[in-house]
Amino acid sequence: MTRAFRPRSLDEALALLADGELAARAIAGCTDVLASDAAAGRVPPAVVDLSRLAELRDIRTAGEEIDIGAAVTFAELRADRLVRRHLPALAEAAATIGAWQIQNRATLGGNAANASPAGDSLPVLLALGARLDLASAAGARSLAYDDFHLDYRRTALGPGELIVRLRLPVPPPGSVQRFEKVGTRSASAISKVVVAFAARRRGACIEGVRLAAGSVGPVPRRLEAAEAVLEGATPATGLAEAAAAAAAAEVRPIDDVRSTAAYRRWVLGRLVRRWVLDLTGPDALSTD
Numbered sequence: 001m002t003r004a005f006r007p008r009s010l011d012e013a014l015a016l017l018a019d020g021e022l023a024a025r026a027i028a029g030c031t032d033v034l035a036s037d038a039a040a041g042r043v044p045p046a047v048v049d050l051s052r053l054a055e056l057r058d059i060r061t062a063g064e065e066i067d068i069g070a071a072v073t074f075a076e077l078r079a080d081r082l083v084r085r086h087l088p089a090l091a092e093a094a095a096t097i098g099a100w101q102i103q104n105r106a107t108l109g110g111n112a113a114n115a116s117p118a119g120d121s122l123p124v125l126l127a128l129g130a131r132l133d134l135a136s137a138a139g140a141r142s143l144a145y146d147d148f149h150l151d152y153r154r155t156a157l158g159p160g161e162l163i164v165r166l167r168l169p170v171p172p173p174g175s176v177q178r179f180e181k182v183g184t185r186s187a188s189a190i191s192k193v194v195v196a197f198a199a200r201r202r203g204a205c206i207e208g209v210r211l212a213a214g215s216v217g218p219v220p221r222r223l224e225a226a227e228a229v230l231e232g233a234t235p236a237t238g239l240a241e242a243a244a245a246a247a248a249a250e251v252r253p254i255d256d257v258r259s260t261a262a263y264r265r266w267v268l269g270r271l272v273r274r275w276v277l278d279l280t281g282p283d284a285l286s287t288d
């Protein structure tokens with residue numbers, strides 16, 4: 001029998017999670033926990049429900065950032081005015097998670113903490129330069145999202161530690177954001193490849209380039225080689241192809257039931273190429 005706790009404050013939740021005898025697991029929307037535990041026949045001894053904690057539930061501006069509580073659902077994200085205006089790639093990603101039933105429960109913090117290589121919001125958090133506010137009974141800390149995913153389904157979260165908020169910088173004027181999930185169908189599909197891109201044009205130059213992808217290796221990752229090709233570049237013949245080739249070469253996808261490594265590499269390259277051309281116009285197209 002699982003004991004269920006619904007704390008009224010973050011401090012109460014952290015104290016419950018720090019109690020070694022209780023061995024409680026945090027749940028938010030419970031969409032991953034239910035699916036993975038039921039499939040494995042596991043019953044957690046206790047659960048701590050984060051879904052009603054005020055500290056984890058709102059979306060607000062704070063200076064030059066947009067702060068999103070970890071227990072905000074994808075349905076809330078895709079409908080939110082601030083997110084749609086400043087973080088359209090995140091709104092778009094939210095709209096591709098499962099279907100409405102899942103989006104009504106699944107949370108942004110749960111997606112990050114679950115750390116599936118195919119988690120759809122994770123490349124967006126990387127591309128948009130997110131930071132995490134983390135807390136445990138031992139104290140609070142802030143972590144760049146770039147440093148969160150350590151290995152396959154292993155994150156920087158310590159025992160009893162929670163993601164409290166996700167902080168995303170408001171992009172400067174002239175920024176573009178792109179998100180694309182390639183799956184077998186448009187709803188309730190696990191991605192074959194999921195990619196996010198952020199950059200801006202300053203005069204003739206491309207800058208602030210952040211590209212990230214999921215389902216192309218054990219962890220979602222920045223595409224640093226492709227970013228290096230593009231950062232500071234001016235639209236030049238072959239730029240789009242060079243960025244696409246760098247992206248395809250730096251990932252380590254596998255063949256599995258959803259796709260092949262070769263297709264994943266190819267489609268990733270085509271998406272990068274298309275986005276570079278969107279940003280630069282046809283000047284960056286190869287004449288070959």
Ligand SMILES: Cc1cc2nc3c(=O)[nH]c(=O)nc-3n(C[C@H](O)[C@H](O)[C@H](O)COP(=O)(O)OP(=O)(O)OC[C@H]3O[C@@H](n4cnc5c(N)ncnc54)[C@H](O)[C@@H]3O)c2cc1C
Nearest residue numbers: 028029030031032033098106107109110111113119120163
């Ligand atoms: C039918 C179905 C379709 C799905 N489709 C998609 C999809 O298209 N794309 C996609 O990316 N995912 C998909 N998922 C997976 C899942 O819905 C998401 O990963 C979701 O965001 C998980 O959030 P949750 O709040 O339900 O997490 P939970 O199941 O409540 O928790 C997941 C894990 O995160 C931990 N956790 C939760 N919140 C926190 C927190 N604040 N701090 C620290 N740890 C925390 C929990 O302890 C647990 O280990 C799908 C799942 C189902 C069942």
